[in-house]
Amino acid sequence: MEVHSDWGDWLPKAVADANPDGIALWYLGCNGFVLKAGDGTTLFIDPYLGTGDPPRTIRMIPVPFEPEDVESADAVLATHEHTDHVHGPSQAPILANTGATFIAPAESIDKARETEAWTETYGVSDEQFDVVAPGDSREFGELTVHVEPAADSDAAEPVSYLFEYDGATVFHGGDTKPGAELEPIGDAYDIDLGILAFGTVGQIPDKETREPKRTKWYNDETQVMDLAETLEIDRLVPTHWDMWKGLTGDPTGLFDHRRSREFPRQIEVTEIGDRIDVE
Numbered sequence: 001m002e003v004h005s006d007w008g009d010w011l012p013k014a015v016a017d018a019n020p021d022g023i024a025l026w027y028l029g030c031n032g033f034v035l036k037a038g039d040g041t042t043l044f045i046d047p048y049l050g051t052g053d054p055p056r057t058i059r060m061i062p063v064p065f066e067p068e069d070v071e072s073a074d075a076v077l078a079t080h081e082h083t084d085h086v087h088g089p090s091q092a093p094i095l096a097n098t099g100a101t102f103i104a105p106a107e108s109i110d111k112a113r114e115t116e117a118w119t120e121t122y123g124v125s126d127e128q129f130d131v132v133a134p135g136d137s138r139e140f141g142e143l144t145v146h147v148e149p150a151a152d153s154d155a156a157e158p159v160s161y162l163f164e165y166d167g168a169t170v171f172h173g174g175d176t177k178p179g180a181e182l183e184p185i186g187d188a189y190d191i192d193l194g195i196l197a198f199g200t201v202g203q204i205p206d207k208e209t210r211e212p213k214r215t216k217w218y219n220d221e222t223q224v225m226d227l228a229e230t231l232e233i234d235r236l237v238p239t240h241w242d243m244w245k246g247l248t249g250d251p252t253g254l255f256d257h258r259r260s261r262e263f264p265r266q267i268e269v270t271e272i273g274d275r276i277d278v279e
Contacts, residue, residue, distance in 0.1 A: 023168045023170055033046070056210070061242050144163070152174060173196050198238035202214075236267045238254060242271070
């Protein structure tokens, strides 16, 4: 399966040309981001450039770039093994072209190595796979990646990531929901920007029967606010609400849910292709 984008290569070029003072992020839609630090370190987190599995899951937003247009990357990170977080056509060409490391929990690495055969199919080397678990950390230049727990019962082995650079901190929760395992994260870090999955309820065809089934994915409004409070997030960026037909949500509704809360201090509704700066 090849990835095709109608956007050309302007987004990878914008990332390559950027010289942020702290951390800059570009939203890729779904739960994907490109993160670039002031020292040039460039990471891709959960980039997904596929169109889903129509008619069950149908992508509702553009594919923002083609992976072959990425010329520089230090790592691609996956939070868990689901297809919109581990996807060979989206991620393996970035690894093959740049020599970047694929950082992910064991279930995600097994999917890439065994199920999707990234080494044989795309030319990714075994040395590029880096299995991580909560409590691990990795250094890229002056940027530190901390691997933290996640509470996602739909995934076999989920993690979250905390990025630190020159006093700026960014949390990416993957598809995590509220859970006791998240509480120590809010105590350990002063999180400037937090990325949390926000969804809704819709009728989605069942995987096996293909009959419409009431389906809830990601956090509702209360769960997102509970997470933001637990993590003591200053700036909240809701994600995933834009992606799937029948399960898109309205993140502006979160503003009313924030009124009685100490955190988050601010909610930022971000569209695909937007840049966010954290200093």
